[in-house]
Amino acid sequence: MTGDGTRAVRAGLPEPVAYEPSLPGPVFAAHYHLPGEPVGPYTYGRDENPTWTRLEEAIGELESPGTAAETVVFPSGMGAVSAVLLSQVRSGDAVVLPSDGYQALPLVRERLEAYGVEVRTAPTAGDAQLRVLDGAKLLWIETPSNPGLDVCDIRRLAGAAHAAGALVAVDNTLATPLGQRPLDLGADFSVASGTKALTGHGDVLLGYVCCRDPERAAAVRKWRKTAGAVTGPMEAWLAHRSLATLQLRVDRQAVTALALAEALRERPEVTGLRHPGLPDDPAHPVAAAQMRAGRFGCVVSFTLPGRAHAERFLAALRLVDEATSFGGVRSTAERRGRWGGDAVPEGFIRFSVGVEDTDDLLTDVLRALDEAAGPTAQG
Incomplete structure (x- = not known):
């Protein structure tokens, strides 16, 4: 089996054809020539598209190398x-x-409850969801969690859920398939926002579902057709193009994120520092056992002393964009409490490390912290 980098570069590419591009351009089509009975791989643009197919094959190769899986x-x-x-x-x-x-999960909860589905919740840390599994149809796991960066044991939770008759879905957005393979750990579905690290350039909205059971994949695909939730061919093509650099980006970001977390440990004004790669982080033992090759993600979270302090810090950054989302090639940071949907302190910062030179980024962050702290703290 090839390595992650080789797989990311080659995933989903068609067999070479003389004088054709290695990654064919996006196919823009609402309908296809369809004589006779409506059978064949492509019939109508809401159902399938060759550009989606290549991307879906590529993601499947990354999420489930060596074992057949279907991606939607x-x-x-x-x-x-x-x-x-x-x-x-x-x-x-x-x-x-x-x-x-x-x-946005509370919005999903509202919709589920409106349809007569019972929704139970429990924290990610300590595998707390085990306590509310009895009689459930589906367990939804998010690990590492966003924005708190807690981690749970996927294999343990999946085993317990299956024993109780429940399906298991894992939000793998932060880890990416190069950092964690939920299907190998027992999950039925690996789900992610491809908007973030998977595509990594901050210019594509995308999501995907990957699973190994054809019937479950067919149910997800049918829902896509029914809801009309289809991806544009240009977005799919841009996403596939971006996969070629996934390993390079993920590895660079992981190294710099850990260096940033280590530097922040020395700052007296920083509290609540979290990054799964830190040896003393509460999530580290489980993360080290199930996340791959030391790829603990690009996100570092921490808290500064209040809203005003956090906003001074963000305003002082020069190499970091104040923006939401994470996983892009350009570092971003935000005061997460401004959205009102996360149970975090007013000074909580979610910092997404990009691919800038590590020393340059650390210099910028430490300088911004000094400016935000004021003359007394600097002296």
């Missing part, structure tokens, strides 16, 4: 999340969600 792409991460939940559960079922997950 969506126009956003939330499209993928909704597809799994709404295709797999029905009125009267129970679903377990993380209480500390992505801030």
Whole structure:
């Protein structure tokens, strides 16, 4: 089996054809020539597209190398999340969600409850979702969690969920398939927002679902067709193009993120520092056991003393964009409390490390911290 970098560069490419590009351009088509019976790989643009097919094959090779898996792409991460939940559960079922997950999950909860689905929640840390599994139809895991960076044991939770008759879906957005393979750890679905590290350039909205069971994949694909939640061919092509540098980006970001976390440990004004790669982080033992090749992600979270202090810090940064999302080639940071959907302090910072030179980024962050602290702290 080839290595991650080789796989990322070659995944989903067609067999070489003389004088043709290695990655054919996007196919823009609402309909296809379709004589006779409506059978064949491509019939109508809401159902399938050759550009999606190549991307789906590529993601499947990364999420499940060596074992057949099917991937279904969506126009956003939330499209993928909704597809799994709404295709797999029905009125009267129970679903377990993380209480500390992505801030749009409460919107999904509202919709599920409106459809008569019972929703239970528990934190990611300490595998707390085990306590509310009894009778559930589906367990939703987010590890590392966003934005708190807690980690749970996927294999342990998946084993318990399956013993209880529940399906398991893992949000793999932060880890990427190069950092973590949920299907290998027992999950039924690996779901992610490709908007973030997978595509990594901050210019594409994308989501996907990957699973090994053809019937479950068919249910997700049927939901996509029914809802019309289809990806544009240009976005799919841009995403596939971006996969070639995934390993380079993920590895560079992981190294710099750990260096940033280590530097922040020395700052007296920084509290609540979290990064799974830190040996003393509460999540590190489980993360080290299930995340691959030391790829602990590009996100570091920490808290500064209050809203005003955090905003001074963000304003002082020169190499870092104040923006939401994470995983891009340009570092970003934000005061996460400004959205109001996460249970975090007012001074909580979610910092996404890009691919800038490590020394340059650390210099910028430390200088911004000095400026934000004021003359007394600097002296």
